[in-house]
Amino acid sequence: MAKSFRGGVHPDDRKRYTASKPIEIAPIPEKVIIPVRQHIGAPCSPIVKVGDLIKKGQVIAEAQAFVSSPIHASTSGKVVELAEYPHPVFGACMSVVIESDGQDEWVEGLPLQRDWKTLEAAEIKEIIRQTGMVGMGGATFPTHVKMAPPAEKPIHTFILNAAECEPFLTADHRVMLEQSERIVTGMQIAMKVLGVSKGYIGIEENKPDAIAVMNKACTGIAEIEVVPLQTKYPQGAEKTLIGVICGTDVPSGGLPMDVGVVVQNVGTVVAIADAVEKGIPLIERVTTVTGGAIAQPKNLLLRIGTTFAQAVALCGGFTEVPVKVIMGGPMMGMAQRTLDVPIIKGTSGILALSEADVNIGPERPCIRCGRCVEACPMGLVPSMLSILAERNAYSVAKEEYDLLDCVECGSCVYVCPAKRNIVHYIKLSKAQNAAMAAKK
Amino acid sequence: MSIEAKTKIEIDNLMVSASPHIRCDESISKIMWSVNAALAPAALFSIFNFGMPAFVNLVICIVAAVVTEYLILKWQNKPMVIGDGSAFLTGLLLAMNIPATLPWYMPLTGSIFAIAVAKHTMGGLGFNIFNPALIGRAFILASWPIAMTTWPISRDMVGKVDGLTSATPLGILKLQGYEKLVASFGDQATMYKSLFLGERAGSMGETSAILLLLGGIYLIYKGYIKWQVPIVMIGTVGALTAAFGGDPLLHMMSGGLILGAFYMATDMVTIPITTKGQIIFAIGAGALTVLIRLQGGYPEGVCYAILLMNCVTPLIDRLVRPVKYGARR
Numbered sequence: 079m080a081k082s083f084r085g086g087v088h089p090d091d092r093k094r095y096t097a098s099k100p101i102e103i104a105p106i107p108e109k110v111i112i113p114v115r116q117h118i119g120a121p122c123s124p125i126v127k128v129g130d131l132i133k134k135g136q137v138i139a140e141a142q143a144f145v146s147s148p149i150h151a152s153t154s155g156k157v158v159e160l161a162e163y164p165h166p167v168f169g170a171c172m173s174v175v176i177e178s179d180g181q182d183e184w185v186e187g188l189p190l191q192r193d194w195k196t197l198e199a200a201e202i203k204e205i206i207r208q209t210g211m212v213g214m215g216g217a218t219f220p221t222h223v224k225m226a227p228p229a230e231k232p233i234h235t236f237i238l239n240a241a242e243c244e245p246f247l248t249a250d251h252r253v254m255l256e257q258s259e260r261i262v263t264g265m266q267i268a269m270k271v272l273g274v275s276k277g278y279i280g281i282e283e284n285k286p287d288a289i290a291v292m293n294k295a296c297t298g299i300a301e302i303e304v305v306p307l308q309t310k311y312p313q314g315a316e317k318t319l320i321g322v323i324c325g326t327d328v329p330s331g332g333l334p335m336d337v338g339v340v341v342q343n344v345g346t347v348v349a350i351a352d353a354v355e356k357g358i359p360l361i362e363r364v365t366t367v368t369g370g371a372i373a374q375p376k377n378l379l380l381r382i383g384t385t386f387a388q389a390v391a392l393c394g395g396f397t398e399v400p401v402k403v404i405m406g407g408p409m410m411g412m413a414q415r416t417l418d419v420p421i422i423k424g425t426s427g428i429l430a431l432s433e434a435d436v437n438i439g440p441e442r443p444c445i446r447c448g449r450c451v452e453a454c455p456m457g458l459v460p461s462m463l464s465i466l467a468e469r470n471a472y473s474v475a476k477e478e479y480d481l482l483d484c485v486e487c488g489s490c491v492y493v494c495p496a497k498r499n500i501v502h503y504i505k506l507s508k509a510q511n512a513a514m515a516a517k518k
Numbered sequence: 519m520s521i522e523a524k525t526k527i528e529i530d531n532l533m534v535s536a537s538p539h540i541r542c543d544e545s546i547s548k549i550m551w552s553v554n555a556a557l558a559p560a561a562l563f564s565i566f567n568f569g570m571p572a573f574v575n576l577v578i579c580i581v582a583a584v585v586t587e588y589l590i591l592k593w594q595n596k597p598m599v600i601g602d603g604s605a606f607l608t609g610l611l612l613a614m615n616i617p618a619t620l621p622w623y624m625p626l627t628g629s630i631f632a633i634a635v636a637k638h639t640m641g642g643l644g645f646n647i648f649n650p651a652l653i654g655r656a657f658i659l660a661s662w663p664i665a666m667t668t669w670p671i672s673r674d675m676v677g678k679v680d681g682l683t684s685a686t687p688l689g690i691l692k693l694q695g696y697e698k699l700v701a702s703f704g705d706q707a708t709m710y711k712s713l714f715l716g717e718r719a720g721s722m723g724e725t726s727a728i729l730l731l732l733g734g735i736y737l738i739y740k741g742y743i744k745w746q747v748p749i750v751m752i753g754t755v756g757a758l759t760a761a762f763g764g765d766p767l768l769h770m771m772s773g774g775l776i777l778g779a780f781y782m783a784t785d786m787v788t789i790p791i792t793t794k795g796q797i798i799f800a801i802g803a804g805a806l807t808v809l810i811r812l813q814g815g816y817p818e819g820v821c822y823a824i825l826l827m828n829c830v831t832p833l834i835d836r837l838v839r840p841v842k843y844g845a846r847r
Contacts, residue, residue, distance in 0.1 A: 084841070084843075087542075088543070115834075245540065271820050313673045317843060318843075321843065323786055326844075327843055327844035328844065330537055330842075330844055375666075392657055399534075400532070400541055401533055402532060402533050402534075402535075404539050408537075408538060408539045408540040409535060409537060409538040409539075409540070410536070410537050410538065411535065411539065413532070413534040413535055413536075413537075413637070414532060414534070414538065415532055415534050416532070429539070431539060431540070435539075435540060436533075436539055436540060436541070437540065437542075437543060438533075438541070439541075439545065440597065441645060442599070442602075442643070443641075443642065443644035443645060445546055445549075445643060445787050446604070446644065446646045446786050446787050446791050447549070447742075447786045447787055448786065448788075448791040448793075449544075449652060449790065451565055451791055451792055451840050452793075454840070455843060456842065456843040457839065457840045457842035457843050458840070458842070459791065459792075459835075459839065459844070461791065462791075463520065475732070480842065483843070484843070486537070488537050488538030489539075492538055492540065492542055493542055493544065494541070494544075495544040495545050495546050495548065495549055496546055497541060499535065499536060501536050501537055501538065502535065502536035506537055514836050517765050
């Protein structure tokens with residue numbers, strides 16, 4: 079029996095469009111738009127000027143703070159513009175626009191060859207920082223920060239989040255099938271940095287081939303164990319994943335490190351392996367381009383800075399006018415207003431959803447059916463949170479209904495027969511509470 | 519215009535909203551119409567059982583409920599949602615809770631009261647504290663107590679009893695005692711059988727235990743009601759009746775208990791939101807039913823029992839919360 083958690087939902091996963099399609103290497107775009115902020119934390123400052131000739135892998139924006147991550151050129155060419163461009167997460171962001179010279183030439187010294195076993199943990203941590211590693215599942219938290227927990231929080235377990243519970247997305251699935259060895263190497267490196275001896279790979283049961291491949295890749299490596307998980311959303315939400323695999327829940331308001339766990343995404347550990355063994359910075363990633371409105375859904379290896387429009391064109395364009403275009407999965411991804419936004423380090427998917435996919439419908443009053451309460455993996459009362467937000471009772475939501483424990487997984491909205499935008503209300507309430515706290 | 523050209527133009531109209539971006543295909547209409555469908559066999563049986571008057575009252579209740587809701591929504595400039603089946607359901611449930619012989623203006627008034635006062639003065643669907651159909655029934659009972667306790671005999675009883683009306687089994691039990699009640703059916707086995715199949719006097723839709731059960735099982739299967747609620751409520755009635763020396767089987771199958779337990783103690787708007795809270799609600803409703811039946815002035819207590827528990831629903835919801843992540847180990 080696969081492990082599972084309380085609550086959750088079972089949407090049609092619709093991974094069938096791309097699950098069997100090997101990762102396709104996208105051609106180098108003529109132009110890339112690289113935002114200087116692709117992570118949670120402080121933005122970087124550009125260190126190149128218009129007219130500069132630059133090489134692939136060269137640092138183009140430097141991190142100024144600890145919780146930040148440098149940005150590298152994803153191909154060689156000329157900097158033609160430094161300007162605000164649409165950004166998939168932050169609305170607009172200072173971006174470095176590079177016109178490709180078609181040579182795709184590496185910066186001097188890259189790629190190199192290095193044996194990670196000979197490196198000290200501190201050296202690896204510095205490599206991870208310098209190569210711009212961030213969580214590639216979507217949250218984009220700088221990896222070097224996650225890998226440097228404070229001394230009073232000893233880490234004993236590493237979890238590779240390979241659940242990929244979001245419908246539609248198959249990027250991690252394909253990476254597991256095609257690069258299982260790299261995943262294991264990346265995991266071993268991460269475990270060495272953290273000094274942990276136990277690692278788990280949590281994979282949903284709807285990917286039996288990935289479970290088999292990863293099991294094979296782990297044979298003879300006693301410290302890594304593959305854990306099949308029940309196919310249920312949000313199996314891959316950090317808190318539920320830790321609860322399921324370790325049997326310990328992250329305390330309210332706490333972080334995984336509070337229970338001695340670090341969780342990383344599949345793409346991230348592969349990037350770590352490349353960074354440490356070859357010196358390659360994070361300049362490309364596997365992204366699933368799919369959805370009911372996409373002509374030929376694919377898993378693409380895309381350069382950071384490729385626009386959504388270019389990625390969609392590589393997949394044969396649209397078959398119908400999309401109602402929504404999403405960065406990430408359909409449950410937690412972000413709706414985009416334009417296709418001119420670039421792929422960033424956290425772009426796990428591009429979804430073009432058709433009218434039939436979204437099923438929005440007019441919002442009705444809550445009929446207290448309780449489906450959201452049953453679906454909530456955090457054990458909250460989502461219906462009440464939405465009603466309190468409608469009444470502007472934001473502080474009541476926080477103090478009496480545990481607003482801040484919501485992980486915004488969207489399960490409540492998915493099951494709501496009244497089509498209530500509960501997560502919208504919750505985000506609003508959190509923002510209002512933050513604003514009230516700032517005023518004090 | 520080619521699809522590419524069309525895409526170029528309309529791509530500027532992308533919808534931007536908070537996640538998630540997909541939803542299941544449940545809706546309020548689906549739930550409400552499913553409950554209506556679940557009630558349909560018992561409603562049709564009432565026409566078969568009590569004839570034309572039952573049909574007339576069904577139509578009056580439903581039409582009055584839907585028209586009242588239409589007028590109120592129109593007057594208040596609210597979204598026109600009469601098609602969602604909830605007003606229809608209130609009308610249907612009210613009809614099933616009254617005697618078939620009620621003169622037309624009584625169900626009409628009751629139905630208008632249920633929708634206008636019990637539902638819309640509270641703010642409409644989702645905001646009402648009390649089950650509107652039960653408020654409608656209580657309103658008619660308070661206004662015309664004699665008409666509401668004069669029960670037509672069912673098709674099967676013709677020739678077996680004198681006259682055209684008869685007390686309900688619970689009424690006979692209250693006034694004449696258990697022996698008389700058994701005697702009115704012939705023997706105990708016949709009594710149970712008649713109660714189960716619906717061959718008895720009573721409100722239009724409450725008589726057939728079997729058809730109500732079938733509809734209830736359908737709703738449990740669809741996930742629209744939780745099995746715990748009717749089982750616990752009916753079980754509480756059986757257990758308490760037995761404890762006080764009554765006939766549990768008789769009490770579990772008679773009156774409006776099965777109708778109430780499956781279709782009104784499960785009305786999601788007016789009962790607690792957690793399963794645990796709903797079980798508390800069901801125990802309370804069952805206990806109050808027995809209290810009224812055995813100790814109160816009325817022979818039947820399901821309606822008031824559920825209404826009284828509706829009052830404490832907000833309180834139950836405040837006190838009974840789901841188990842939070844992190845608190846379960």
